Amino acid sequence: MIDFRYHLVSIVAIFLALAVGIVMGTTLLQNPAVELAKKTSDDLAKSNGELRAEKEDLARRQAGNDSFVKEMTPVLAKVEGGLSGQKVLLVDAPGSTPALREAQQQVLELAEATVVGRVTISEKFLALDSEAVLDGLALQLKPTDLTYPTTATVYDKVAQLLADTLMTTDPAQTMPASSEAVLGAFQKGGFLSVEGKLTGPATLAVMFAPDKPFEGERADTQAGALVSVAAGLDIGSRGALIAGAETAVAPGGVITELRDSGEITQRVSSIDTLDMPAGRVVTVYALREQLAGRAGQYGIGTGATGFQPPVPSPTPVPSSSGS
Known part of the structure; x- marks a missing residue:
């Protein structure tokens, strides 16, 4: 028959094993894990910053392109x-x-x-x-x-x-x-x-x-x-x-x-x-x-064969010298 002392020893052994695991985790694994997490966080922050900058750059380029086309639309449409x-x-x-x-x-x-x-x-x-x-x-x-x-x-x-x-x-x-x-x-x-x-x-x-x-x-x-x-x-x-x-x-x-x-x-x-x-x-x-x-x-969607058809050439305007 298993007596009370056996149960007590078993419980103490379990808690001792847990304590040893915790100590090993905090002493052997803490620094590498923290450093890895910090490095990962820094890499993600850097990547996010680069993507944000790239998005802002693309937005500026698109705005500039749209502005140019708006200004040139009367000329382009009349080709x-x-x-x-x-x-x-x-x-x-x-x-x-x-x-x-x-x-x-x-x-x-x-x-x-x-x-x-x-x-x-x-x-x-x-x-x-x-x-x-x-x-x-x-x-x-x-x-x-x-x-x-x-x-x-x-x-x-x-x-x-x-x-x-x-x-x-x-x-x-x-x-x-x-x-x-x-x-x-x-x-x-x-x-x-x-x-x-x-x-x-x-x-x-x-x-x-x-x-x-x-x-x-x-x-x-x-x-x-x-x-x-x-x-x-x-x-x-x-x-x-x-x-x-x-x-x-x-x-x-x-x-x-x-x-x-x-x-x-x-x-x-x-x-x-x-x-x-x-x-x-x-x-x-x-x-x-x-x-x-x-x-x-x-266009730019699925099935498009190109952004535009061949652009028609404007009719040459003769120079005043007739050359």
């Missing part, structure tokens, strides 16, 4: 006549930022383009329960000479109808007689709105992408619907592009959907730097490229 003689339709997607569109409109006007008006697509346009109504409108309102492909989706049909109403390849063309009925029906249904009175059909279209990507089960369908609209406007005109900030290149983003769409990327351009002054100038160059029958994906 080779800019967009003189072209008529541009602005299309606001649901969730796009008015400030970015307004800034881009100013640059388009500096490039001597005529903005014929603005169409805003509503969230209802992208709702699941709206598809049957949209399909009915597309069939009911189409002119007799307009034929939809057998493989066309609801949004393909609507895009083709809107392009027939809003777009042209001839700057001298006037609004078709059916435009009032078509636009009126879509506005009455709450699918889109028209800012003011359109001054005529456009030769070019700029769609402004939503700031935030779509989420949920219908994200790809909603983004794809807007890509279909842009593609339809492109077919009915001399060119179209989708412009937005880098957030539009996230999963569920409209520019992401465009860049993953295969054949459409060969016709419709995109710019993901609209929140940068340089990006607004790039939009002008991308529209000029559209007029030449080419397309490109520009």
Whole structure:
């Protein structure tokens, strides 16, 4: 039988071992551990300071770059006549930022383009329960000479109808007689709105992408619907592009959907730097490229082929000496 004295000796031995461990830890391990922790802390503080300085330097460089581009935008936008003689339709997607569109409109006007008006697509346009109504409108309102492909989706049909109403390849063309009925029906249904009175059909279209990507089960369908609209406007005109900030290149983003769409990327351009002054100038160059029958994906996000298309050369000005 184990007596009390055995228990007492065992307890004393346990506490003695603990005391020895504590003493060894404080005498043998304390200094190296503290020194290592201090060194690690100093290294992290140094690295953090360097990163902060690098961030501040990059911010100064970006601010300087933006300032330069803002000052030079009138000159850059007018290279080779800019967009003189072209008529541009602005299309606001649901969730796009008015400030970015307004800034881009100013640059388009500096490039001597005529903005014929603005169409805003509503969230209802992208709702699941709206598809049957949209399909009915597309069939009911189409002119007799307009034929939809057998493989066309609801949004393909609507895009083709809107392009027939809003777009042209001839700057001298006037609004078709059916435009009032078509636009009126879509506005009455709450699918889109028209800012003011359109001054005529456009030769070019700029769609402004939503700031935030779509989420949920219908994200790809909603983004794809807007890509279909842009593609339809492109077919009915001399060119179209989708412009937005880098957030539009996230999963569920409209520019992401465009860049993953295969054949459409060969016709419709995109710019993901609209929140940068340089990006607004790039939009002008991308529209000029559209007029030449080419397309490109520009910016800094996934799928971009470069920051900008080849910059057009300014027309040489003859010297006074005639040499």
